[in-house]
Amino acid sequence: MVKLSAKCIVAGDTTVGKSTLVQLFRSDGSHFPKNYSMTTSMEVSVKNVQIPDTGDSVELFLCDSPGKAIFYEVTEKLWDQPGALCLVFDVTNESSFSSCAKWLQRVRAKTFSPQLPGVLVGNKTDMAGRRAVERGQAEEWAASNGLEYFETSAKELENFEQPFQALAKAFHHLYQERVENFRSLM
Amino acid sequence: MTRAGDLCLSCAGARVTLATSSDDRHPADNIIDGNPDTFWTTTGMYPQEFIISLNGIQKINKIILQSSLVRSVRIESSTSKEPVNFELRLERDLENTEGHLQYEEFTLPGVQVAHMRFVILSGFDHFVSVHRVSAEGDK
Ligand SMILES: Nc1nc2c(ncn2[C@@H]2O[C@H](COP(=O)(O)OP(=O)(O)OP(=O)(O)O)[C@@H](O)[C@H]2O)c(=O)[nH]1
Numbered sequence A: 001m002v003k004l005s006a007k008c009i010v011a012g013d014t015t016v017g018k019s020t021l022v023q024l025f026r027s028d029g030s031h032f033p034k035n036y037s038m039t040t041s042m043e044v045s046v047k048n049v050q051i052p053d054t055g056d057s058v059e060l061f062l063c064d065s066p067g068k069a070i071f072y073e074v075t076e077k078l079w080d081q082p083g084a085l086c087l088v089f090d091v092t093n094e095s096s097f098s099s100c101a102k103w104l105q106r107v108r109a110k111t112f113s114p115q116l117p118g119v120l121v122g123n124k125t126d127m128a129g130r131r132a133v134e135r136g137q138a139e140e141w142a143a144s145n146g147l148e149y150f151e152t153s154a155k156e157l158e159n160f161e162q163p164f165q166a167l168a169k170a171f172h173h174l175y176q177e178r179v180e181n182f183r184s185l186m
Numbered sequence B: 001m002t003r004a005g006d007l008c009l010s011c012a013g014a015r016v017t018l019a020t021s022s023d024d025r026h027p028a029d030n031i032i033d034g035n036p037d038t039f040w041t042t043t044g045m046y047p048q049e050f051i052i053s054l055n056g057i058q059k060i061n062k063i064i065l066q067s068s069l070v071r072s073v074r075i076e077s078s079t080s081k082e083p084v085n086f087e088l089r090l091e092r093d094l095e096n097t098e099g100h101l102q103y104e105e106f107t108l109p110g111v112q113v114a115h116m117r118f119v120i121l122s123g124f125d126h127f128v129s130v131h132r133v134s135a136e137g138d139k
């Protein structure tokens, strides 16, 4: 039985729903912040995720980061040696999707590891009539960047756990691979 | 002057008195069991550290660290009865060795130590392994 710890950066443009998703996940769906409150500095929430059929778990240190550009310089300094990435955009906002490439590059630049478990999350699917980014388009971009893709509606409590569980699983998988590797070293 | 051999062995009275990561399958005691095939793994995030407490105060000349994926390490030592009041000895960046262990020697001529603290500041990956630490000295 092992308890792993992963520093998970939650990044993406402002108002896409990062804080909402983190709050929901941390509170098991009981806390949906009604009013928008802009994140101005990185906030860390800790949540333990069980890995099915193993007895192992991954403690996610969710680093909810501000999306607004003026806070970036300070935030970036707190991102060193990330263990996982949750990249969020708003499916009704095309430019929040285009920004993902930039966010991805910024976070990847902070790790020495050849692999960084990551997910791409398209949030606000409840606003179906205003959708500006198609699922296929997002899926394709995610796949070509080695990310797993999820769609969520924090508002309707839909799917909000899946991206984080996938990250925990990927991190755990990486650990097992590395340990296997350590065994073979001489 | 007679060589005292390796002081960082559980059979020589050394103990790991702190480790910030623990996986039952790869416990920190593996660092001082004398066998480089067994290892301690870190379980995510940096920094990580472990403390080896020797059998009383000993004079050492060098420390050897066998590990993998360690990128930078800091070594501190203390002569207190308890593992407290550490003093910085050195900090070093290591090379990434693929497919085999890192073998790093730290020369610390004639330093008195009771406890040695190893702080792993960064790694080449999310996890590192420490297979063996040895300290040689003369009594
Ligand atoms: N309709 C809808 N609104 C949502 C959803 N998720 C979040 N919101 C709303 O979107 C607004 C912004 O959400 P936040 O979670 O604060 O956004 P953020 O990404 O943390 O923004 P910054 O902190 O500025 O980076 C809030 O008013 C939320 O209530 C969703 O799934 N559907």
Ligand SMILES: [Mg+2]
Pocket: A018, A019, A020, A037, A038, A039, A064, A065, A066, A067
């Ligand atoms: Mg926020």
